[in-house]
Amino acid sequence: MGNKQEELETCACLQGYDLIGIMKRWWDGSYDWSVGMEGHRLFRKDRQGRRGGSVALYVNGQLECMEICLGMIEEPTESLWVRIKGRARTVDITVRVCYRLPDQEDLADEALYRQTGASSHSQALVLMWEFNHPNICWRDNTAGHKQSRTFLECVDDSFLLQVIEEPTRRGAMLDLVLTESQNDMGFEGTSGDHLVQPPCQSRST
Structure with a gap:
């Protein structure tokens, strides 16, 4: 996994990605991984009591951002929400990084979709999900x-x-990036056994 971390850092440095979402990483106490990355702020959410399913988001350190809560009591999946403040004359963007269990029940899916629907009506939205x-x-x-x-x-x-x-x-297309518009963003995605990197690079206009 150390090689994956080095690969991620090299990719971020060379390509200049603003956002890098990661799903299904085994970040637990049994490994002393250096998960921080110079020039980026890290948000992460780990599954409690089980391996796998953790999610993380690296954000360019020059962007103003904060983790947010939608005020909903339902949070059945491993996911996190981060709001990125828009640059000059651009709207704020809400980013969600989410891991959906392969055997997830219908009720959990319904809660997931309600959250997506509610957030999509109020702000620019980018979803990085392993569905x-x-x-x-x-x-x-x-x-x-x-x-x-x-x-x-x-x-x-x-x-x-x-x-x-x-x-x-x-x-199969298991790792998805969903957005309301591609006009102001560029996307690229690669995948490994335990690492998915669907970076979203904002382009200033």
Whole structure:
């Protein structure tokens, strides 16, 4: 995992990404990893009592940002919300990094989608999620399973676009970046066994 950390730092330095979201990292007390990164502020949320499912977000240290709470008691998944203050003449952006369990129950999914719908109506939104919906075909926006179809309905109702174009794992699009508009942002994504890096690079206009 040390090599992955070095790879992440090199990528951030060379490409100049403003945001880097990471899902499904094993950050626990058994490893002494250096998870900080020069020039970036780290937000993270670890699953309590189990390995895997942790999420993190690195934000360019020059950006004004803060972790936020939507005021909802439902938080069934490993996720965090961070608000990025907009640069000159640009709106603030709310970023969510989330890991959805492969066997997540319908009630947890419903809470997740309610949060997404509520946040999408009030601010510019970028979602970096590992959704574990491998049966979705993004080319024609169809899915074979009921849970996946419900997820697609949430994406459509929230007016979100899925911007990762290449499969991230075993030919399936498991790691997603959803946003309301691509006009002011560029996205890139790569994946490893335990690390997903879907960076979102804001472009000033």
